[in-house]
Amino acid sequence: MRAHASHDAAKCQAGHGHPERLRRLRPEAPQTGHEQNQTACHEISCKPRLHRQREPEADPGAKKDRHPGKQDTPRIGHRPRQPPQDAPAHRHLVSGPPLAYQMPNASAPMVSERLSRMTGHVVTRFAPSPTGYLHIGGGRTALFNWLFARGRGGKFLLRIEDTDRERSTPEATAAILRGLEWLGLDWDGDVISQFERRDRHAEVAHAMLARGTAYKCFSTREEIEAFRAEAEAKGSYAVFQSPWRDADPATYPDRPFAIRMKAPREGETVIDDQVQGRVVIKNETLDDMIVLRSDGTPTYMLAVVVDDHDMGVTHVIRGDDHLVNAARQQMIYDAMDWSVPVWAHIPLIHGPDGKKLSKRHGALGVEEYQVMGYPAAGMRNYLTRLGWAHGDAEFFTSEQAMEWFDLKGIGRAPARLDFKKLENLCGQHIAASDDAALLHELEAYLAVANLPALSEHQRGLMLAGMSSLKERAKTFPELLEKARYILTTRPVARDEAAEKALDPVSRGILASLTPRLRNASWTKEDLEAILTGTAAEHGLGFGKLAAPLRAALAGRTVSPSVYDMMLVIGQDETIARLEDAAA
Template sequence: MSEQQVVTRIAPSPTGYMHIGTARTALFNWLYARGRGGKFLLRIEDTDRERSTPEATEAILRGMEWLGLDYDGEAVSQFARVDRHAEVAHALLAAGKAYKCFASQDEIQAFREAARAEGKSTLYRSPWRDADPASHPDAPYVVRIKAPLDGETVIRDQVQGDVTIRNSELDDMILLRSDGTPTYMLAVVVDDHDMGVTHVIRGDDHLNNAARQMLIYAGMGWPLPVYAHIPLIFGPDGKKLSKRHGATGVAEYQQMGYPAAGMRNYLARLGWSHGDDEFFTDAQAMEWFDLPGIGRSPARFDFKKLENLCGQHIAAGDDAALLHELEAFIAATGENALTGEQRDGMSRGMYCLKERAKTFPELLEKAHFILTKRPIDRDEKADKALDSVSRGILSELTPQLQNASWDRESLEGLVAAVAEAHDTKLGKLAGPLRAALAGRAVSPSVFDMMLVLGRDETIARLTDIGA
C-alpha cells in the first residue's frame, strides 16, 4: 500500500491584516507539504460575518503571494460550506453522539453562579443530555456533542509530545447554535476532513481545541490528522508579538523592503532549526524541514537577525529576479515606477548594488547614482570632498578618460597614475570622484560606477563639476 499523500493547510480569519505569526504557520505548512510532494491548501475562515471583510481576505491573498507561498487549487471559503457543517451535526445527532439542548442562557448562567458559590466546577452539564426525545419541547435548541464523562483524551502531538486531558474537564461543546448556524469548532473539523488534511500544523493556542475537536472525529468515525502545535512568536522583550513591537502585519515587512526569500529563511528559523544552519535556500528548507525540529518554547523576533539574513539573500540573489522584486517593492510603497532608462541602469549595476544591502531601501540608496539625473544634486559630505585641489586634479583626469579602455584594470591604472602625478594616493582621489559621480558619500566603488554609467555619462558628470 502506498503512503498517503501529505496534505496541509493554512486557515486564517479575514478579520484584519495578515499577522507575521500566521505567515510563519503558513510557511511551516508549505515547507512540510512541498518537501514531501504533498498538497498545501488555503481556507479562509470567514464564518464570523460581523468581522470578516473582503479587504482582509485580499490582504491574506496578497501576503501569501508576496511571501511566495503558492497553494494548490482555489482558496476555500468556510462560510460557503455551512450546509455541509450542519449536515455533520445532524449525522452526529442521529447516531446518538450529540443531543438537542433546550437550556436558555439564563439557566446556564444560573447554573454557573450556583457552582461558583459552592466552589464546584462551572463546566456546564446539560440536563437534556440523556433526556427522552418525547420530553423535548417545541422550542429553540442548540446541538451539543456528548463528551465522555470519565477517562482521558491523549493528543499525540509532534511538537508538544503526548498531552493528556482528563475528560471530566471537557464540556459538551455546542456544534450548532439555536439559529442553526455551525460553530467554528465544528466547521474546522468538517473542513479539514473533507479537504483531506493529513497534518494540522497550527499555533499552540489551539492545543486545547484539539481535544474537543477529536470528539467530532471520533463521533463520525473519521481518522485523526497528525497534530503539531507550534509555539507563538514573542517580541524581543519576551512578550507576545503585538503592535507595540512595531511591524506585525506581513504587508508592513514588504513595505519596509525585506526580500521575500530572506523573510522565508528568517521565519523558518523562528522556532525551527536544522543543526547550526542559519542561511539556506527554499530547496534546502523543503528538504530539511521536519516537525521534530520545532522547539517547544516561544521564538523571539529579532530584527537584526532578519536584516542579516535578508542581506545575505540580496547578495546571493539572481540580478533579474532582484530587479523584479525591487519594482514590486517600489509599487507597494506608492513611489514612482522606474523609467526604462533607470531600469536598464539598475540591470547593469545590480552586481555591485546588491553587496552589503540588507533591504531594498538600502539598495536604492546605493543606486542613487543610477537613478539621479544631471546636474547631480550633492549632499554636504560630497560637497566638502570637492575642494578646489580635488577639482583641479579631476579636470586633468577628465580628458584622459576620453580614449581610455573602458574596463576596470585600465581605469584603475589611469586614476592611479593621475593621483601619483599629484603626489597623492588613489584612495584620496576616490572621495572627490565619488562626490562627482554620485553626489553622495556612500555608493559602490568609483570604478563600478564608471563601468555602470559608461564613458559618456562619466565624462559628462566630471565636466559638470568644472563648469
C-alpha cells in the same frame, strides 16, 4: 466580550479562524489515507506518562476512512500565477470524477487512493480568518504548512474561516491572499470558504445526533449563565452540564435547541502532538461543547473538524493556542469515527521584548515587511529558521528548506522577532539573487512602496550595475540608496559630506582627470591605471581621490566602487559629472 482584543492577535497567528458555517469544498484530489500512525501511538503508550517524547514523524493517516467532499467550491481567489522564484513548479493533480459527500464509513473511492499515493499522503492547510491583514505569525504558520507539504510532494490547501459574518471582509481575504502570494506560498486548488460549507457542518451535527454522540440541549443562555454564576459564587468552576444530556425525547419542549457534543465525562483524551509531545487532558475538564447553535449555525469546533476531514487534511500544523482545542476536536473525530490528523501545535511568535506580539511592536502584517523592502526569499528563510532548526543551517534556499523541514525540528518555546538577523539573511539572499530576478522584485517593491517606477533607461543601468549593488544591500531601500548614482540625473545633488569632499584641491584634481578619461578605453584595467596614476602624481593614496570621485558621481561619500559606477553610467556621463563637480 471579555478578552477579545488579545484573542484576536492569537487567532491571527494561529492562522485559524472563526468558524461557524459553511458548506463544501471541492478537493480536486480526494484523499484516502489508509495508514495510521499506530506504531507511533504504540510506542508512546509504553512510555512513562510524564515522559514526554516526540514521536517520529507520523504518517498521517486515516485509520478509518477519509473521504472528501466534493462540490463546486466557492472560489475566493486563485493561487498565485507565479511560483516563487526558488520554488518548484506547481504540481497539478488530476481531478477525478466529482464525488458526492459520503457519510462516515463509506468506502474510500479508488481515485482517492491513487491520488493519495501520488501526493505522499500529506495534505496540510492554512486556515486564516479574514478579519484583517495576514499576521506575521500567521504567515509563518502558513509557511510551515507549505514547506511540510511541498517537501513531501503533498498538497497545501487554503481555507478562509469566514464564518464570523460581522468581522469577515472581502478586503481582508484579499489582503491575506496578497500576503501569501508575496511570500511565495502557493496553494493547491481553489480557496475554500468555510461559510459556504455551513450546510455540510449542520449535516454532520445531525449525523452525530443520529449516532447518539450528540444531543439536543434546550437550555437557554440565561440558564447557562445562572449555572455558571452559581458555580462561581461557590468558588468552584465546574463545567456546564446540560440537564438534557440524557433526557427522554418525550420531555423535549417545543423551542429552539442547540446540539451539544456528548463528550465523555471520565477518562482522558490524549493528544499525540508532534511538537508538544504527548499531552493528556482529563475529560472532566472539558464540557459538552455546542456543535450547532440554536440558530442552526455551526460552531468553530465543529467546522474545523468537518472541513479538515472533508479536505483530507492529514497534518494540522497551527498555533499552540489550539492545543487544548485539539482535545475537543479529537472528540468530534471520534464521535464521527473519523481518523484523527497528525497534530503539530507550534509556539506563537513574540515581540523583541518577549511579550505577545502586538501593534506596539511595529510591523505585524506580512505586507508591512514587503513595504519595508525585505525580499521574500529572505523572509521565508528567516521565518523558517524562527522556531525551527536543522542543525546549524542558517542560510538556505526554499528548496533546501522543503527538503529539510520536518516537525521534530520545531521548537517548543515561543520565539522573538530579531530584525537584525532578518536583515542579515535578507542581505545574503539579495547577494545570491539572479540580477534580472532581483531587478524584477525591486520593481515590485517600488510599486507597493509607492515609489516612482524605473524608466527603460534606468532599468538598463540597474541591470548593468546590479551585480555590484546587490552585494552591499540588505533591503530594497538600501539597494536604492546604493543605486542613487544610477537613478539620479545631472546636476547630481550632493549631501553635506559630499560637498565637503569637493574642496578646491580635489576639484583641481578632478579637472586634471577629465582629459585623460576622454581618451580612456573604458575598461576597468584602463580606468584603474588612470586613477591610480593620477593619485600617485598628486602624492595621494587612491582613497583620497576616491572620495571626491564618489561625491562627483553619486553626490555621496558612500557609494559602490568608483570603477563600477564609471563603467555603469559610461564615459560621457562620467566626464560630465566630473566637470560639473570641478566647475
